[in-house]
Amino acid sequence: MTQRPAKMVPAKIINVLGATGSIGMSSLDLIAKYPDQFSVQILAAHNNADALADLAERFKPAHVVITGADGYEQLKSRLADSGVVIHQGMDALLDLLMLDCDLTINGISGVAGLLPSLKVLEQGGTCAIANKESLVAAGAILMDTCRKYGGTILPTDSEHNAIFQVWSKPHHHAIKDITLTASGGPFLHATKAEIAAATVGQALRHPNWQMGRKISIDSATMMNKGLEVIEACVLFDLPEHKVNVVVHPQSIIHGLVNYADGSMLAQLGPADMRVPLSYVLAWPDRLPWAEQSIDLTAIGALDFMGLDHERFPAVGLARQAWNMGGLAPAILNAANEVAVAAFLDQKIGFTDIIAAIDHALSDMPKVAMVSTASALSDISLDHILATDLETKIRISSWLEERR
Ligand code: NDP
Ligand code: MG
Numbered sequence: 001m002t003q004r005p006a007k008m009v010p011a012k013i014i015n016v017l018g019a020t021g022s023i024g025m026s027s028l029d030l031i032a033k034y035p036d037q038f039s040v041q042i043l044a045a046h047n048n049a050d051a052l053a054d055l056a057e058r059f060k061p062a063h064v065v066i067t068g069a070d071g072y073e074q075l076k077s078r079l080a081d082s083g084v085v086i087h088q089g090m091d092a093l094l095d096l097l098m099l100d101c102d103l104t105i106n107g108i109s110g111v112a113g114l115l116p117s118l119k120v121l122e123q124g125g126t127c128a129i130a131n132k133e134s135l136v137a138a139g140a141i142l143m144d145t146c147r148k149y150g151g152t153i154l155p156t157d158s159e160h161n162a163i164f165q166v167w168s169k170p171h172h173h174a175i176k177d178i179t180l181t182a183s184g185g186p187f188l189h190a191t192k193a194e195i196a197a198a199t200v201g202q203a204l205r206h207p208n209w210q211m212g213r214k215i216s217i218d219s220a221t222m223m224n225k226g227l228e229v230i231e232a233c234v235l236f237d238l239p240e241h242k243v244n245v246v247v248h249p250q251s252i253i254h255g256l257v258n259y260a261d262g263s264m265l266a267q268l269g270p271a272d273m274r275v276p277l278s279y280v281l282a283w284p285d286r287l288p289w290a291e292q293s294i295d296l297t298a299i300g301a302l303d304f305m306g307l308d309h310e311r312f313p314a315v316g317l318a319r320q321a322w323n324m325g326g327l328a329p330a331i332l333n334a335a336n337e338v339a340v341a342a343f344l345d346q347k348i349g350f351t352d353i354i355a356a357i358d359h360a361l362s363d364m365p366k367v368a369m370v371s372t373a374s375a376l377s378d379i380s381l382d383h384i385l386a387t388d389l390e391t392k393i394r395i396s397s398w399l400e401e402r403r
Contacts (some may be wrong), residue, residue, distance in 0.1 A: 007072075009037075010034060010040070011037055011039040012037060012038050012102040012103060012281075012359070013032055013039055013041045013100070013101045013103075014027075014031060014038050014039065014040055014041065014084070014101070014102065014103050014104075014105065014281070015040075015041050015042040015043075015044075015097065015101050015103070015104040015105070015120075016028060016042070016043055016044070016047065016104075016105050016107065017041065017042075017044045017093070017104065017105065017106050017107060017108050017113070017116050018044070018046075018107030018108040018109065018113070018130075019043040019044060019045050019047075019052060019055055019056065019107070020045040020046075020048040020051040020052055020129070021106030021107050021108075021109060021211045021212050022107070022210065022211050022273070023105070023130045023156075023212075023273060023277070024043075024045070024105070024107040024275050025050055025108065026272075026273045026274050027105045027277050027281070028035065028040075028055060028058075028059060029274060030274055030277055030281055030289060031059070031142065031281070032058070032059075032289065033289055034081055034287065034289075038281065040059040040060070040061040040099075041061055041062050041063065041099065041101055042062070042063045042064070042065060042096050042097070042099075042104075043055050043056060043059065043061045043063075043064050043065075044064070044065040044066075044067060044093050044110075044116075045065075045066060045067070046066070046067050046068040046108075047066070047068040047070060047071060047077045048071070049066055049070070049071030049072075049074040049078070050070070050074070050078075052064055052066060052075065053074070053078035053079055053151070054073075054081055055086050056078075056082065056178075056340065057069070057079070057082065058080055059095070060082075060083075062081050062084070062085060062304075063081070063084065063085045063086075063087060063096055063297075064084055064085075064086055064087070065082075065086075065087040065089075065092055065093045065096060066086075066087075066343045067088075067089060067090045067092075067093055067112075071088075071201065072086065072243070072322060074086040074233030090112075090116075093121055094115060094116065094119045097116060097119040097123070097125075098123055098137070099122055099195075101102070101120075101125060101257055102126065103122075103125075103126050103127075103128060103280070103281065104116070104117075104120045104125060104126070104127050104128070105130070105152075105156070105277070105280070105281075106127055106128065106129050106130060106131045106134075106156075107119075107129045107130045107135070108131050109131070109132065109212055109214050109215065110133050110214065110337050111129075111134060111137050111138075111330075111333060111334065111337065111388050113131030113133065113134045113212045114130075114131075114133075114134035114137065114138055114142075114384075115386040117129055117131065117134055117142060117153075118141070118142065118145055120151065121142065121145045121146045121151035121153070122149050122151075122318045123149070123151070124149045124150045124151050124153065125151055125152075126152040126153075126154065127151065127152070127153055127154070128154040128277075128280035128281075129142075129153055129154070129155070129156055129157075130156040130157060130226065130273075131288075132227050132228065132231045133227065133333050133337065135230070135231045135234045136227050136230045136231060136234075136237065136330070136333045137329060137330040137333045137384055137388060138330065138381065138384045139231075139235075140234070140379070141234070141379075141381055142234070143234060143235075143237075153235070154261070154279075154280040154283055155232060155235050156276055156277065156280050157228060157276070157360075158255075158269075158271075158273060158275070158276050159180040159181065159228055159232070159255040159256045160180075160228070160231060160232060160235055160236075160255065161254070161255075161275075161276035161279055161280070162253075162254035162255030162256075162266070162267035162269075162276075163178050163180075163232065163235075163236060163255040163256075163257060163267075164235075164279075165267045165279065166255070166256070166257045166265035166266065166267050166347075167236070167257050168257070168259075168265070171259060172260065174259050174260045174262045175257055175258070175259060175260070176242070176258045176259060177241075177242035177243070177244060177258050178232060178236065178242065178243055178244065178255065178256065178257050178258065179243075179244040179245070179246055179255065179256040179258060179264075180228055180229065180232060180236065180243065180245050180246075180254075180255055181245075181246055181247070181248035181253050181254055181255065181256075181304075182207070182222065182224075182225045182242070182245055182246070182247050182248065182307065183207060183208050183219070183248070183249055183251045183271075183319060184222075184247045184249050185206060185220045185221075185222060185224075186202060186203060186205050186206055186207060186219075186220050187202075187203075187220055187377075188207075188247065188249060190311075191311075192310070192311055193216045193349065195311060195350065196349065196350065196351045197349075197350075198349075198350035199218065199350075200219075200343065203217050203220040203221075203343070203350060204216045204220075205397065206219055206220070207249070208250075208271040209251070209271050209273075211273075213344055214340055214341075214344075215351070216338045217343060217344065218336070218340065219336060219396070220350070220389070221312070221314050221350070221353050221354060222307070222312040222315060223314040223318065223336050223353070223354070223357070223360045224264050225245055225307075225314070225315050225318075226314040226315045226316075226317060226318025226319070226332075227318060227333065227336075228267070229232070229243045229245065229315060229318050229319060229322070230318055230321070230329050231389060233322055234270050240300070240319050240322050240323060244258075245307055246304050246305070246306070246307075247304065247305045247306065247307055247354070248302065248303065248304050249303055250273040250299060250300055250302055250303065251273075252268050252269070252270075252294060252299060253266045253267070253268050254266075254267050254268070254269065254270040255267055267295065269294065270294055270349065274289070274290075275290070276278050276314070278290075297317060313354055313358075314354060314357075317332065317354070317357055317361065318332060318377075320324050320361065321361055324361070324364075325380065327364075327379060327383065327384065327387045327400060328361060330358065330359050330384050330387050330388055330391070331361060331387060331391045332357055332361060333388075334360070334387070334388045334389075334391035334392050334395070335356050335357045335359075335360030335361075335391055335395045336353065336356075336357055337392065338356070338391070338392045338396050338399075339353040339356035339357065339395065339399065340353060341351060342396070342399055347403070348399055351400065351401070356395050356398065356399055359395070359398055360391055360394070360395050363394075366379075366388075367386075369403060
């Protein structure tokens with residue numbers, strides 16, 4: 001019997017934004033394993049022209065974009081005669097995102113990732129959003145845009161990707177609530193005094209995950225989990241009280257869906273972002289890239305504990321911001337971004353981060369408050385971007401005055 005030739009499937013066209021970061025590099029690591037399945041169209045980064053040029057030489061995208069002010073000339077000389085077209089600035093990136101594409105992975109850090117996701121969704125495209133800050137600051141706008149233009153958002157943050165994997169659509173009506181796990185970060189067992197004295201080096205040392213600097217600090221304060229509670233409310237259209245958080249130091253279970261019949265469906269995997277990234281790259285299929293499954297007998301036991309709100313007030317603050325509604329989540333996110341940057345620059349102490357967010361919410365301009373989270377859809381993009389900027393200026397000066 002003659003064998004039928006294998007059906008040729010065209011390579012998926014992929015854009016990787018935040019290509020030089022932890023999410024970008026993990027995505028490209030997977031893409032490199034399957035050169036016949038994926039073809040890179042755009043690689044974008046902010047400042048790191050050298051790393052971007054290295055990636056361009058390796059992945060031969062049609063376009064590279066440096067969104068920051070520097071690095072364009074460096075890219076031009078590094079990539080002369082390569083055939084890669086070089087661009088500079090966020091506007092150039094937004095124009096390029098109008099090109100046809102199968103998947104855009106958004107691994108930009110901070111609210112700077114908002115406009116690129118919106119642009120992809122406005123084209124009816126598919127966006128794998130790791131960039132949680134945009135979902136926190138402008139969740140309703142992203143979801144509305146996605147619905148309006150027939151786009152697709154693939155949850156990419158590990159916990160949300162876990163929920164996405166075990167969320168059974170036919171049983172939607174029987175979903176009671178969901179649970180996000182938290183490793184507890186580097187200060188899980190630290191006293192309040194030790195947390196107050198935390199250095200940048202200590203805060204960056206995450207026990208389980210290798211990540212960029214901003215999210216590593218978010219994990220240490222546990223504001224990462226706070227942002228993720230809001231991210232889950234947005235992505236899965238749930239009220240805040242249906243998003244539970246449980247501390248699970250091994251980071252093997254990433255998320256669970258709790259059904260009304262008493263079943264809990266969980267997704268397990270190593271603490272490696274390539275697991276959720278491979279899911280979004282291959283979606284709705286799966287990539288057979290993982291050489292080994294996790295060895296449960298080697299792990300032995302999985303531990304779970306409640307969150308200590310006394311030492312880690314961040315999740316409570318995020319829940320409060322979500323329930324305040326209006327621009328409060330955008331304010332929480334902006335205050336966090338500016339305070340984390342100040343901590344990384346060694347200008348403020350570790351606990352000043354949470355103090356700054358607390359202050360930002362309690363000193364919030366009255367106009368920023370709308371009674372319910374659902375009223376978020378009445379808020380314009382310009383309003384959110386202006387509030388982000390205003391909060392960053394307000395909280396920077398507040399932190400400056402306290403020094
Ligand atoms: P990194 O700091 O490692 O990388 C950030 C990337 O974004 C870099 O490529 C950087 O470019 C680019 N970038 C930074 N600022 C801007 C800007 N203003 N405009 C455009 N591009 C910019 O971050 P991570 O990869 O760790 O995180 C990225 C996002 O994914 C965050 O929102 C984070 O919360 C989320 N996430 C990350 C996880 C992880 O494991 N790392 C897990 C789950 C979610 P350059 O290098 O040139 O500065
Ligand atoms: Mg996460």
